[in-house]
Amino acid sequence: MSSTPDTVPHTNARLGLAGVVAAASQLIRAAAQPDLVQLVLRVALAVPFWRSGILKWQGFLQLNETAVDLFSQEFMLHLPGGPYPFPAPAVVAFLAGCGEIVLPALLVLGLATRFAGLGLLVMTAVVQLTVPDGWPIHITWAAMALAVMRHGQGRLSLDHLATRVAGLPLRPS
Structure with a gap:
């Protein structure tokens, strides 16, 4: 050579x-182990919704006036021919506040993970209709929710633990 x-x-x-x-x-x-990535992804998606949800409550199952006022007077649905006010703003504010607390908690715990991801994807769509200029951040939330829905919870989750304790065969998440 x-x-x-x-x-x-x-x-x-x-x-x-x-x-x-x-x-x-x-x-x-x-x-970047898959289980660690899934945990970080779940937490990253949960944080902005949790932070928004915490601001809506003043006590157990009691919304603060600001939350109801936002859905009554400030927030509008930007649909064709609109914008339109939210129907039943007190009910929508209550449901949004509940979703913003329950769904992120489920995600962080890794419990009903794919359903929590779906719920936050739907909430992201409603937020996008409410704040159309926020699409750069909303699309990242949607991408994270879709990844959670597709790839599941990972082994660092209560879903995984419950599956093992119940003796169910482990499916790839």
Whole structure:
């Protein structure tokens, strides 16, 4: 095998770079384990909804006046021919407040995970209809909800624990 002195260092440098890239890729894969990714995804989706939900309550099952006023006077549904006011704003505010507390809690716990993801996807659609200019953040929420719905809860969840305790066969999440 004959090579000129000019090509040997270039080949070694290329192999060295490939080795560094391969090692970095392996570290990234090791850090981004699917169960950890699913947990972080669930928490990341839960946080903005939880924070919004907490602001709507002043006591157990008692909405504050601001929440009802927002749905009565400020928030509108931006549909064709609209915008239109929310129907039954007190009921919608109550349901939104409940959803913003219950669904994120379920996500963080990993309980009824896919259903919680679906619920937050529906809420995201309603938020988008209410605040159409917020689409850059809403599309990230929708993407996270869809990923949760598709990939499930992972092993770091109560869903996984309940499946194991019940002796049910584990399905790929």
